[in-house]
Amino acid sequence: MQQTRIEQGTPYYLKFIHRFPDVHSLGSAPLDEVLKYWQGLGYYSRARNLHKAAHQIIEHHKGVFPQTHAELLQLSGVGPYSAAAISSFAFGLPYPVVDGNVKRVIARFAGIVEPIDDPKTHEQIRAHVEKYMKGVVPGDFNQAIMNFGALVCKPQNPLCHDCGLSKN
Numbered sequence: 001m002q003q004t005r006i007e008q009g010t011p012y013y014l015k016f017i018h019r020f021p022d023v024h025s026l027g028s029a030p031l032d033e034v035l036k037y038w039q040g041l042g043y044y045s046r047a048r049n050l051h052k053a054a055h056q057i058i059e060h061h062k063g064v065f066p067q068t069h070a071e072l073l074q075l076s077g078v079g080p081y082s083a084a085a086i087s088s089f090a091f092g093l094p095y096p097v098v099d100g101n102v103k104r105v106i107a108r109f110a111g112i113v114e115p116i117d118d119p120k121t122h123e124q125i126r127a128h129v130e131k132y133m134k135g136v137v138p139g140d141f142n143q144a145i146m147n148f149g150a151l152v153c154k155p156q157n158p159l160c161h162d163c164g165l166s167k168n
Contacts, residue, residue: 012040023063027054049077067091088138096129097142098122101149106132108153109165 016037020026026034031051038047053075057065066072067090072083084095096102103116106125114121133141152159160166 009041012038016041023054023057023065026051027058046077052076053078069093069095085142088142090139092138094130094133094138096126096133097146098126098129099146099149101146101153102129102142104155105145105149105153108158 019037020029020034029051031048034047034051035044038044041047056075057063060074061071066075069083069087072078072086073080078086081097081099084097087093087095088097100116103122103125106112106128107116107121110125110128112121112124114124116122116125129145152163
């Protein structure tokens, strides 16, 4: 739902998961059918990657979804961001999910002035997040910091006066 409103995409998503409720139904379906059911959800490369990943899970993991960060990174369409999100939200593993909101929060909090989209700065921010999430539930921490960035530490007009981290 990256560029789609939730209320607009939900019926398409529900139709898709009703037809493909598990990895076996998705992996055994012809790609043309998967793409047909994906209509309305955009980014058809994601449907192709999901289909391919379902095949990989069936073939290499006996139909059981991988539960380690390293195994997740081996699936088609799963990069560092998705692997961290799945690892922390589904399996409680301590991997920071670093999106634009998190980058902004950490850069402001830690006084990082370099461009946040620079790979070196991204890694610096990821290391900060990893340090801050020690001793907490990883999925809860990741969700909280992403929401904090979206709702309080906004790109324009941040609500610094409502921020518990602000020195103001």
